[in-house]
Amino acid sequence: AAGVIQSPRHLIKEKRETATLKCYPIPRHDTVYWYQQGPGQDPQFLISFYEKMQSDKGSIPDRFSAQQFSDYHSELNMSSLELGDSALYFCASSAKLAGGLYNEQFFGPGTRLTVL
C-alpha cells in the first residue's frame, strides 16, 4: 500500500539558511499535518491543512511557513534556520471519513534536519 512520502530524508544546513521539506500524502487523503520531534522528545504539532486550506496551527515559529498544493502535497518552508531547529520533521496524512469523523493519521518516515 502507498505510504506518505517525505523528501529529502536527510538535510544539513548552516545557520541562517533556508530549507524546504516536502510531503506527499497517501492517495485520496485530503489532510496533511506537520510535526517536529526534537531529540528525546515527543512529536509536537506544527500545522495542518485540509483541502489546501490551513486548518490548525500549533507551535510553529513565524520563520516557518507551509502550504498544501492542488495535488495535495505539502511543503514546509523554514527560513533563518537556528541550531534549535535541528530535529526530525514528520508529515502525516489522513482522510476525512463520511459523516465528518476523523481518521487515523499515517506518518511518513520523516526528514532529519541538522543545522550547523
Add this chain to the structure above:
Amino acid sequence: DQQVKQNSPSLSVQEGRISILNCDYTNSMFDYFLWYKKYPAEGPTFLISISSIKDKNEDGRFTVFLNKSAKHLSLHIVPSQPGDSAVYFCAATAYTGTASKLTFGTGTRLQVTL
C-alpha cells in the same frame, strides 16, 4: 504543560508474556486516542485507536482499554514478541470538524527479551 503523559520511560518484558503500557491525560476535551509504535529513524506506525464512547478495542494481539473517569488508557500486547521492541507513543485528539491534531505522550521504550 504535558497533556498526555506516559510515566514509564521504559519497560522490559519476557517473550510470550503480556506487555502493559500506560498513558494518562489531563484534557477532558480529548475524545479519540491512538497508539503508535516507532522504530529509530522511522515515522510512527499506527497500531490501534479507541473512541471515548468505548472502553475497549481489540485488534489481534493488541487491546486498548480506556477509563474516562480516571483519564487513563492502557495498551496490552499479548503475547509479546521480540519484534514488538520499539518506542510506543500514546496520542490523543479532540474532534474539531476538520483536521484534528494529535497530542503525543513522551513515549515508552518496550524491550521484549528472549
